[in-house]
Amino acid sequence: MNTQKIDAEGMATADSQLAHSEMGIATFAGGCFWCTEADFDKVPGVLSTTSGYIRGAIINPTYEQVSSGKTGHIEAVQIRFDPAKTNFSKLLVAYWPTIDPLTSNRQFCDGGLQYRSAIFYHDSDQKKKAEASKAALVASGRFSEPIVTEIWPATAFYQAEEYHQDYYTKNPMRYAFYRSSCARDVRLEEVWGGK
Numbered sequence: 001m002n003t004q005k006i007d008a009e010g011m012a013t014a015d016s017q018l019a020h021s022e023m024g025i026a027t028f029a030g031g032c033f034w035c036t037e038a039d040f041d042k043v044p045g046v047l048s049t050t051s052g053y054i055r056g057a058i059i060n061p062t063y064e065q066v067s068s069g070k071t072g073h074i075e076a077v078q079i080r081f082d083p084a085k086t087n088f089s090k091l092l093v094a095y096w097p098t099i100d101p102l103t104s105n106r107q108f109c110d111g112g113l114q115y116r117s118a119i120f121y122h123d124s125d126q127k128k129k130a131e132a133s134k135a136a137l138v139a140s141g142r143f144s145e146p147i148v149t150e151i152w153p154a155t156a157f158y159q160a161e162e163y164h165q166d167y168y169t170k171n172p173m174r175y176a177f178y179r180s181s182c183a184r185d186v187r188l189e190e191v192w193g194g195k
Contacts (some may be wrong), residue, residue: 027120029076030099031107036077038168039098045086051160069112092133101149109182120154
């Protein structure tokens with residue numbers, strides 16, 4: 001969770017002075033939420049990122065429960081953004097090159113249903129944009145394999161434990177080791193070729 005831009009009440013700091021209700025919301029799954037959060041925190045206009053769990057069968061799951069693969073939850077990141085500085089379409093453009101859209105039920109070294117890639121829409125406009133974005137990628141002919149990233153309605157989102165929030169800033173060496181040993185960036189280069 002990028003806590004430096006959002007205060008405890010969920011209000012934007014002096015950076016933008018947006019009320020929580022005026023912020024846009026988007027939710028993406030791209031494997032380990034540490035990496036997805038780190039990638040989206042770099043996107044201009046993103047006000048906050050929160051690692052958590054979505055689409056599962058139990059309320060307020062723990063990391064251990066989700067990691068078992070038995071709850072149906074997916075690791076995801078919920079994003080609050082300033083609509084004057086970015087929009088859902090731009091977030092989609094930022095999202096695709098951070099994932100491997102060709103591999104089912106895993107991302108990089110992490111396997112299991114909880115690591116699949118997915119876009120969760122919060123309204124019909126986001127649904128249309130997500131579907132159009134995926135369709136454009138398919139039509140581009142860039143990939144010979146099918147794109148398996150799912151597009152689903154957003155369901156209850158449960159914030160992950162505090163130690164997962166902003167993991168990449170709290171534990172930079174461990175995060176760098178994890179990202180490198182998972183060969184995330186190597187695979188992204190193979191899939192996207194530098195975009």
